[in-house]
Amino acid sequence: MTDFLKVEQLAKTYTGAAEAVFEGVNFGVRQGEFVCIIGHSGCGKTTILNVLAGLETASSGYVLVDNREVAGPSLDRGVVFQGHALMPWLTVRGNIAFAVRSKWPDWGRAQVDEHVQKYVQLVGLGQAIDKKPSALSGGMKQRVGIARAFSIQPRLLLLDEPFGALDALTRGTIQDELLRICAETHQTVFMITHDVDEAILLADRILMMSNGPQARVAEIVKNTMPRTRTRATLHHDPQFYRIRNHLVDFLVFCSAELSHGRAPLQPPEVSPGLAEPEPEPEPISAFEVSPVVSMRRVA
Amino acid sequence: MAASTKNFLVRSEGLKAGLLSLLLLALLLGIWHLATTGGATAAVSATTTPLTAEQIEYAKLMGHDPTGGDAAPRSGFPTLAQMADVTVKHLSAPFYYYGPNDMGIGLQLAHSLARVAVGFLLAAAVAIPLGFLIGMSPLAYRTLDPFIQVLKPISPLAWMPLALFTIKDSSLSGVFVIFICSIWPMLLNTAFGVASVRRDWLNVARTLEVSPLRKAFFVILPAAAPTIVTGMRISMGIAWLVIVAAEMLVGGTGIGHFVWNEWNNLSLPNIIFAILCIGLVGMLLDRMFALAQRAVTYVE
Numbered sequence: 293m294t295d296f297l298k299v300e301q302l303a304k305t306y307t308g309a310a311e312a313v314f315e316g317v318n319f320g321v322r323q324g325e326f327v328c329i330i331g332h333s334g335c336g337k338t339t340i341l342n343v344l345a346g347l348e349t350a351s352s353g354y355v356l357v358d359n360r361e362v363a364g365p366s367l368d369r370g371v372v373f374q375g376h377a378l379m380p381w382l383t384v385r386g387n388i389a390f391a392v393r394s395k396w397p398d399w400g401r402a403q404v405d406e407h408v409q410k411y412v413q414l415v416g417l418g419q420a421i422d423k424k425p426s427a428l429s430g431g432m433k434q435r436v437g438i439a440r441a442f443s444i445q446p447r448l449l450l451l452d453e454p455f456g457a458l459d460a461l462t463r464g465t466i467q468d469e470l471l472r473i474c475a476e477t478h479q480t481v482f483m484i485t486h487d488v489d490e491a492i493l494l495a496d497r498i499l500m501m502s503n504g505p506q507a508r509v510a511e512i513v514k515n516t517m518p519r520t521r522t523r524a525t526l527h528h529d530p531q532f533y534r535i536r537n538h539l540v541d542f543l544v545f546c547s548a549e550l551s552h553g554r555a556p557l558q559p560p561e562v563s564p565g566l567a568e569p570e571p572e573p574e575p576i577s578a579f580e581v582s583p584v585v586s587m588r589r590v591a
Numbered sequence: 592m593a594a595s596t597k598n599f600l601v602r603s604e605g606l607k608a609g610l611l612s613l614l615l616l617a618l619l620l621g622i623w624h625l626a627t628t629g630g631a632t633a634a635v636s637a638t639t640t641p642l643t644a645e646q647i648e649y650a651k652l653m654g655h656d657p658t659g660g661d662a663a664p665r666s667g668f669p670t671l672a673q674m675a676d677v678t679v680k681h682l683s684a685p686f687y688y689y690g691p692n693d694m695g696i697g698l699q700l701a702h703s704l705a706r707v708a709v710g711f712l713l714a715a716a717v718a719i720p721l722g723f724l725i726g727m728s729p730l731a732y733r734t735l736d737p738f739i740q741v742l743k744p745i746s747p748l749a750w751m752p753l754a755l756f757t758i759k760d761s762s763l764s765g766v767f768v769i770f771i772c773s774i775w776p777m778l779l780n781t782a783f784g785v786a787s788v789r790r791d792w793l794n795v796a797r798t799l800e801v802s803p804l805r806k807a808f809f810v811i812l813p814a815a816a817p818t819i820v821t822g823m824r825i826s827m828g829i830a831w832l833v834i835v836a837a838e839m840l841v842g843g844t845g846i847g848h849f850v851w852n853e854w855n856n857l858s859l860p861n862i863i864f865a866i867l868c869i870g871l872v873g874m875l876l877d878r879m880f881a882l883a884q885r886a887v888t889y890v891e
Contacts, residue, residue, distance in 0.1 A: 347794055365797040377791035381813045381889040390809065394799035426890035444799070 295320030296480055297344070297448060302353035304339050311505035312351065313339060316557045319499055319509045321448075326474055326481045328491040329509075330539065331501025332547055337484045338374075341452050344482060345371045357448060367395050370446030372454045376437040378425040384412060385421050388440050395444040411443040412436075414473060431462035435469070442473065451483035455490065464523055467493055475519070488539045492532060493523055499559070500542050502550035510546070510555035513538060516565035531565035538564035620671060627670040653856075669860040677860035691844070692852070696865065700872060702844040706762070707830050710769025714826065718774045719819065722781025723807065726815070732782065739778065747772035747833050751840055761841035768837045773826035780822025784815030816887035824880035831873045846872075 302317040314336040321327045331337050342348035344355055346365035355362040357369070378387050388408045393399065399407075412421050415435040425433050434454055441449055455463040471494060474481060485491050491498045495515055502510040517531050526532055642650070669677075685697030725732045747768045754764035788811050796806045812819075838847025846869055853861040 345798055347797060365800060367798075367800050369798065371794070371798045373791055373794065375791055377789075377795050379792055379795070379810070379813070380891050381816075381887075391795075391799055394801050394805075424890070 294322075296323040296325075296358060297321040297482065298354075298356040298359075299340075299344075300354045300356070302340065302343065302355065303351050304336060304343070304348075305351045309505075311552075313504050314501075314507040315553055316506075316508050317353065318558055319512065321480060321482055324478045324480055325496050326479075326483070326494055327497050327499060328483050328485050328495035329499040329501060330485060330488065330491055330543070331507065332503050332543065335501045335504045335507035335547075337501060338452055341371075341450050341482065341484055344448075345369055345450050347371075367444055368446055369448045369450060370441035370444055372434075372437045372441045372449070372451045374452045374454070374456060376425075376433040378433055378436055378440075380425050383422050383424055384417060384428070384436050387425070387436060388412065388443050391440045391444050407443065411439040414442065415439045415469060429462075431458050431466060434458060435466060438466075438470065438473075442477070442479070447480065449479050449481045451481065453484045453486065456486065463487075463490070468523055470494065471522075488536055488543075489526075491539070492517070492535055493521065493526055497561075498539065500539070501547070502555040503547045504551060506553035507551065508553065508555040508557070509559045510550045511542065512559050512561040513542075514561055514563045514565070516563050534567060535565045538562070624671045627668050669863065673860050674863060677864050681861075681864055694844075696846075696849065696868060699844065699846045699849040699865075700868060703834050703838060703846040704872070706765045706838075706845065707769055707827075707834050710766045711773050711827060711830050713766070714770045714774040715777055715823065717770075718777035718822075718826075719781050722778045722819070722822075723785050723811070725778070725782040726785025727811075732786075739775070743775045743779075745771075748836055748840065751837065755841070761843055765834065765837045765841055765845070769830045769834060772833045773830040776825040776829065777819070777822040780825070781815065781819045784818025784822075785811055787818075788814040813887070813889075817884065817889070820880060820884045820887055824877065824884060827876050827880055828873070831869075831876055835869060 298320045300318055303312050303315040305312040313334075317340065319327075329337055329340070339348060343350045344362065346362050346369065362369075379390070382390065385405070385408055388411060389404050392404050392407050396404075396407075409418075409421070412418060415438055417432060417435055417439070420428060420432060425436065428436070434457075438454065441451075455466060458466065467490060473479070474494075481494075483494065485494075492515060496519075497515060498513040499509045500511040500513060501507050513535065515535065517526075517529055517535070521529070681696045685695045687695045688698060721735075725735055750768055750771050751764060754767040755761065758764050758767060792810055792814055793806075796810045801810065834845065835847035835850065838845035839851040840847075842848050842851070846865060850862055850865045850869075853859075853865065
């Protein structure tokens with residue numbers, strides 16, 4: 293299966309900076325796949341997402357969506373911004389209608405409104421449809437942001453740490469909703485997160501970034517848990533802890549070691565969930581000696 | 592319960608403030624009354640020296656009737672009673688027209704308002720698009736900035752001779768002066784408002800492939816509207832200040848001309864009444880823009 297989204301040798305150096313923030317970033321996302329990217333602050337996750345969205349340009353490298361190079365923003369790629377980015381002078385209906393009219397300019401008023409209502413219902417905000425964003429809670433605002441992004445039916449959905457500012461309870465509910473909506477729509481999603489559990493719940497594959505400067509996608513962790521997973525039952529699966537430990541170990545021990553371009557150019561894909569329970573966390577000590585070799589071994 | 596108590600407190604505070612305002616007004620009027628009637632006896636005694644027939648004739652030519660019933664002490668400040676008379680007279684016929692030199696206060700105000708409206712709208716038509724350009728393009732900002740910095744501090748009345756020479760029409764020159772004085776706050780506020788539209792909203796517009804025109808009208812304009820309307824409010828305040836001075840200078844019609852004309856007539860009651868009218872109209876104009884401001888303000 294060929295990759296729907298392909299990122300090749302992507303690099304970004306800000307003017308005046310000696311070293312690239314990230315360099316030699318390679319990865320792909322398949323149609324209908326949910327991919328999360330995790331990394332410490334400053335490794336350029338948001339920049340990568342902005343390049344995918346077409347809002348920023350990379351210093352070198354390519355981004356191909358459906359074999360066509362990304363040259364700028366497009367209605368094919370919907371973005372949910374970190375700070376919801378709703379227009380405060382419009383109601384929920386107005387905000388989503390603005391997006392819908394941008395996608396289908398020749399739709400009539402009734403058709404737009406019907407479409408808007410459908411997506412407002414999807415995120416469960418039927419009662420709040422005529423409220424301004426200032427009258428909504430943080431979670432509701434982010435739901436509107438998600439509804440807006442879904443309403444234009446993008447081929448690729450980009451989420452920039454959408455739940456970062458929400459409390460744990462609200463975050464959980466919206467994660468479940470997102471999981472449900474993505475399952476219904478077979479949406480292809482690329483999402484930034486800081487939350488390991490969130491990544492395991494939502495993602496089919498998790499891209500692990502090494503630290504900057506010269507950060508890279510150092511490893512791709514396959515989520516081998518069944519797609520029917522839910523937040524409530526997640527932690528009963530023994531795979532969960534293997535994957536979770538692997539992710540946390542990477543963030544704690546490996547990501548800093550692999551900065552300055554020491555990560556492999558072609559990230560290995562690993563499935564820690566399927567690994568036999570090991571007597572001791574050997575890979576960690578191996579990483580410290582020679583990260584690249586040990587990661588190949590794991591792969 | 593608590594809300595209604597609070598509501599009552601707020602209302603009673605408003606009531607208190609209103610009562611105190613009325614009290615202050617009464618106090619000021621009382622001082623006025625005492626000052627003018629106390630001085631009047633002295634003034635009357637000073638002017639009771641009988642006038643010669645020539646002097647009376649001269650006074651009549653000047654538009655005053657020293658033998659008439661309401662013979663005011665000319666050298667004195669008008670009393671409250673005289674003020675009331677003048678007010679009633681003006682308010683009972685605000686729009687009469689007996690020729691270019693004698694028309695109702697309402698007509699005079701209408702002339703001034705028309706000049707302000709035309710000058711202000713012309714200024715808005717130039718300043719708001721230009722402000723958009725400056726706000727969106729740093730190049731345009733840097734190019735135009737020196738001109739704005741030099742032109743902005745020029746007193747609008749300093750343009751008057753140049754305007755009279757080139758336009759050759761006193762009324763249009765007044766309009767030009769209003770135009771030039773109200774353009775700056777609108778221009779700078781629009782530029783500032785447009786330049787500080789949140790990146791997020793522009794990014795939303797970009798990812799939705801919104802056309803530049805649609806972006807300008809449906810994203811930037813509503814986002815910058817509170818700042819733009821604030822600029823318009825400041826401009827209108829300045830325009831209303833300047834129109835009086837401009838009309839005093841060019842004459843013809845308008846409330847400024849009326850004030851100067853009544854000064855030449857030495858009719859202080861008319862001048863005071865005109866001053867109050869200027870204040871009230873200025874307040875109404877400001878209220879209008881305050882309402883517009885409230886309509887476009889949004890809570891983030």
